[in-house]
Amino acid sequence: MRLSTIEREELTKYIETHSFDRDFKGKTILLTGAKGLVGTAITKWILLQNEIKKTDTVLYASTRNPEQVPDYIEAGDQIHYIPHGKEAEYCKAPDYILHAASPTGNQYHMQYPLETFRTNVDGIERLLDLCSQKKDTVLLYLSSEEVYGLPKDDAPLVTEETVGAIDSLHLRSCYPLGKKACEFLCHAAAKEYHLNTRIIRPTVIHGLFQRYEEPRVVNEILRCIVENKDLHMKSDGLTKKCMLYSLDAISAIFTVLLKGENGEAYNASNPDTFLTVRDLADRVFQKFNPSIKIVFENAAKQSDGFLPHRSIVQDCTKLKALGWEPKADLEHIYHVDIARFKK
Incomplete structure (x- = not known):
């Protein structure tokens, strides 16, 4: 497998820090x-x-x-690319299933709300059926912190027991409502049919592996630093979020997969990164490129696909009890990607 120097260094550090290799030795994973x-x-x-x-x-x-194999894959790598929707035909008895597929992007969600919802629900039903074929198969479902909806309190600390309100008459709700439905199916399958299902609810994942042109504000902040240009914001930037380094997210996923309780959900976040979008931009601009600034344009309407202001901090006590801790701060996340894309 071909990796950049930065990717190899970061991955090696995390692989050596954890001991997931003991559980994955000789196993088959469906991703x-x-x-x-x-x-x-x-x-x-x-x-x-x-x-x-x-x-x-x-x-x-x-x-x-x-058929489109990524350019980092080499002959001899122990990976088989298979068609989406036909997983059971190609991988009949996996030891682990990691379900990370879902339509993404605000504009896609607004344009294709039914397809977004159905893709999520149809996908998890298909994989739960595959999970039931082998007694010891463990399925982990990658959900989202969006299932908490829009809590009324400002910056509430949400636990896995927090029930969030989601507007079922808003098209953008197709994504969190689809995630909620999938969580229910995983939970019900564990309780009714005793399947080995676990759920993880990560916050915004960033760093090291995302595409440069990814249409997210955290990526646009990165592009501004690399290209030495001002950040033009279509919202007021007051939505407040946490961020999680990609490798911290993967270590959380593996931790829940291997140590989580069946039918249970686990938050995955880094509360130390809790900032408004505009404060995030100010902070990393000052650190990495003080010459650029934020320019506010006309605030976007909710119909444009932007969620209303949200200020949520996820309580990760439940996940930390399994032995997990986030390691990377904001500066490290952006430092890695600035170095990666400038090369």
Whole structure:
């Protein structure tokens, strides 16, 4: 597998820090959404772990375009790209299923709300059926902190028991409502049919593996630093979020997969990164490129696909009790990507 120097250094550090190789040795993993940010991070972690730890983990990577193999894959890598929707035909008895596939992007959600919802629900139903074929298969569902909706309190600390309000008459709700429905199916399958299902609710994941042109504000902030241009914001920038480094997210995913309780959900976040979008931009601009600034344009309407102001901090006590801790701060996340894209 071909990796940049930065990717190899970062991945090696995390692989050596954790001991997931013991559980993955000789196992088969089915991964959906293999070419997304999370899927790419999982793929590179597993394949490099095979190289370093000799784990011989076989990866089946589900994607819509299996014939388009990423350029970092080399002959001999223990990975098979398979068609999305036909996972059961190609990987009949996986030891682990990591379900990270989902339509993403505000504009897609607004333009195709029914497709967004149905893709999520149909996908998890198909994989739960596959999970039921082998008694010991463990399925982890990648949900989202958006399932908490819009809490009324300002910056509430939400636990896994917090029930969020989501407007069912708003098209953008197709994504969090789809995630909620999938969580219910995982929970019900664990309780009714005793399937080994776990759920993780990560916050915004960033760093190391996302595409440069990704249409997210955290990526636009990165592009402004690299290209030495001002940030033009269409919102007021007051939505307040946490951020989680991609490798911290993957270590959280593996922790829940291997140690989580069946039918349970786990928050994954880094409360130390809790900032408004504008404060995030100010902070990293001052650190990495003080010459650029924020320019506010006309505030976007909710119909443009932007969520209303949200200020949520996820309580990660439940996940930390399994032995997980986030390691990377904001400066490290942006430092890695600035170095990566400037090269």
